[in-house]
Amino acid sequence: MTRQLREVVFVDGVRTPFGVGKANGQYAETRADDLVIKCIRELMRRNPSLPPERVDEVAVAATTQIGDQGLTIGRTAALLSGLPQSVPGYAIDRMCAGAMTAVTTTASGIAFGAYDVAIAGGVEHMGRHPMGEGVDPNPRILSERIVNPDALVMGKTAENLHDRYPTITKERVDAYAVRSQEKTAAAYEAGKIQPDLVPVATKSAELGWGLATTDEPMRPGTTMETLASLKTPFRAHGKVTAGNAAGINDGATAALLADEETARELGLPVKMRMVAYSFVGVEPEVMGAGPIPSTEKALKQAGLTIDDIQAFEVNEAFAVQVLAFLEHFGIADDDARVNPYGGAIAMGHPLASSGVRLMTQLARAFEERPEVRYGLTTMCIGIGMGGTVIWENPDWNGANA
């Protein structure tokens, strides 16, 4: 038989507001699976022309797949969301790039012809499941020095990245963090974040039910002075602080992907078209460098150069990791094309969920900037990897400009 590759499009993406993963955080008494279920239901509600039985797969990522993030979460979340029993699902783990991997994996299935429509998302309730919960590292990591033990502590890998890029100073990362907070506050003010949030009823035995409608980690009004006073917990006299890094967060995301023809036939919106994706491994103890080779590889596959990319969503696990990426590609720290709505430093980074947040925001940037043809979403990944997805703006007006 002859097989034809099909175009994969990003139809829609939503997320919960992100929470602070602490005992008094907004989701402290809310289950992780419930967070991703709210997202799946919101996707279905927002796209009523999609018959639920047409969803061919539900891929949900979580880094720590135990407890309320276990039990084949993609399948159980599909059932609990009220999707028909015929809709299958599975669980995915690529640490911070879980949701991104859910997207690329189901997208591959769509391109191959195995699916017409898929839901891809991620969830991480770091308050309930701290990074490293229940892990059992192989002793060979130490005995055979296969991986530098720093690799398991993300803050240390960020300090290591500063060593690799000595020009990235404490001032630069703090300034970047202040801008992230400012941009997110401005985006909220302009109502650019809220449309893609699904409110979550939050349980609290002490306070009663509440409703989460905004990102709890935000710290508007953060200044260089406040950041300068913070401790550097990963290295004495180091550079990485709680202020220039994403925090410990709870949240979930989900996106609807489809074969382009199917999307048009069902009357679904087409917000982005997938061009290429790539994941590349780097030294685990300098995992923040990952987006550089993964972006280079994806660009090469797409036959593009960095100059073709006019919109960037770079995950802000650490400010240093964003700046290393920008420095490598010769882009200014404050380039307006990069993270126009701010990023994880302000909004939060519930590990496996973040990939879809980047895509939802890139889709919004495409909508706002029809002059942009290509954009990318990229993130660094624990245990030393980078992931990049290049997208095309279907509403690009340059063809007839």
Place this chain on the structure above:
Amino acid sequence: MAIENLLARAQEISSDAERVTQAHLRKVTLPGGAVLGLITLDNGEDHTKPNTFGPRSLLALDEAIDAALADDEITALGVTGKPFILAAGADLTSIAGGGADGVRVVAELGHHVFRKLGEGGKPSFGFINGLALGGGLEVALHCTYRTVMDSAPALGLPEVMLGLIPGWGGAFLVPNLVGPEAATTLILENPLNNGKTLGGAAAYELGLADAVFSGADFLEQSLLWADAVLRGELVVERPEVDRGAAWDAAVERAKGIALAKTGGASPAALKAVELIDAARDGDRDAGFSREDDALEAMSRTPELIASLYAFDLVQKRAKRPAGAPDRSLARPVTKVGIVGAGLMASQLALLFVRRLEVPVVLTDLDQERADKGVAYVHAEIDKLLAKGRINQDKANRHKALVTGTTDKATHFADADFVIEAVFEEMKIKKSVFADVEKVVSPECVLATNTSSLSITEMAADLEHPERVVGFHFFNPVAVMPLLEIVKGERTDDATLATAFGTGKALKKTTILVNDSPSFIVNRLLGRFMGEVGRIVDEGTPVPVVDGAFAGVAPMPPFVLLSLVGPAIALHNNETLHGAFPDRFYVSPALERVVAAKKASYYGPDGAIDPEVEELLEKPSDPVVLDPQEVRTRVLTGLADETRRMLDEGVVVAAEDLDLAMITGAGFSFWNGGLTMLLEREGLGKFH
């Protein structure tokens, strides 16, 4: 009562025993910008201990509502519950105590607090997120708007079942919200139909809520819905209630239900009819005041105490049978043998296979009869399949588990529980058990479905008499909840525990009975029917006798006799007469009716069958009693029998007699089964 006095009295009658439902007030900013004062009702326990409203809980809610109303930032109020539960109504213990005016105080306090939701000057939303019974539903009914979770398990106003009325606004608000017809269903018909409740989706259909949302994001969608209502984007429209002829018709129907179900003997049912009727005036003050008066009046009726007692029996005692040995002694039942393949045996086979899901072997004297029994079970399973009660896989599984054979030796060898349902004669039953004992393990329980014979005697000649137990079902087996478990003199604890465990797995209400003639229900009904028969034989007409027991028995005695069959009734009377000849009467008229093979005393036209009339006694010096005399004489006989049964130690306590009469003979909640009625009529003291 003035508000200050009311609040002061409420404080006074409150007790530390109350599990207080807290009312957490939290400001929730809706996406539209409005701030909702969301009150979460939560008693701090999990869903197995629902929120309830005693005095302290009401005061806590009062405080939360006041705070929300006083806060200028808050534009609307919401009320919801902890996960799966809104509230299960009044804390019944607070009604039992609380002094002379206790019920009045609680009634008025509930109105005082709940009314602020509807009349406090800010719009309010009841978010019914789960179980909402009685006051738990009423708190939402007072709100301006309501949403309900589609999968909420139980919504209802069961008060009438308990001898009360929905007195925190339900009796007035429901007819005015959904109309008197639906209100009658909710307030009267469902409670008297074994306390039937509605699921969330059905409650929405009935009009109890303005919107229905999935359990997956019920509160989120409810809050967004409230936001849309507050912004004016959504206008809630409800059908107009017809206050004319339809109201009259509904009240007529309500009267009919109250009479048919209670014979007019439940003050609460009659009061509910009255309140539904009166709610037509649409006058809130008057309506709520009528509810206060009604609750106070009900609280003074012995029927309320009896109903609460009966409720406790079926809710608690039925789940923990008194005198049953520790359940850890029970042996697993992995295969069941049934001796006999007639109708009773086949009904048992169906029940065992559906509930236990283990192999069930029917045996009879020839293969043809055994096959007929299996065919009956298969046909019944197919009926369940056709009705959609079970799916094809389940039907396949259950059918495959039932087999019929003549070869007990092979097929009973690995059975853990063998029950016999052969002809009701001691000699036959003894020989059946002797046969079975040869082929089963020494631990295999031998159960008998005898309705009257002695368990001790049946076991006497066996090698292992300790494994014999009575397992007395009521007809029809699938429907009647009662199972009398009869302990013979030598029945051991492991056997008894296995019997109770099996009864529980069969989803029956189990009661322990000491071996005695006809056990509980048949003995009391036997005495009842014996007295009734004697009165008729002495000259009182059947219709007079049948009219004497409204509100006592579920149906008139000669209607009951026709339902169970004159022959079976006669057999029971004869058996009991054999045991206690001085007390149990065998009616010659009944013997003639049986001999004539008459199935009923009544003809198809509802009058006494003239042929039966011919067979009745024609005393030369007839004694004609009036209904009251009939009632008193029969109840006096029942009081005598009750006293004797307690003295003989037939059951652990009078509670078991009442539970048996409620679940096995359909005796009423408002009489507390039997003994509360007898005590009320001054015929004895049993507690």
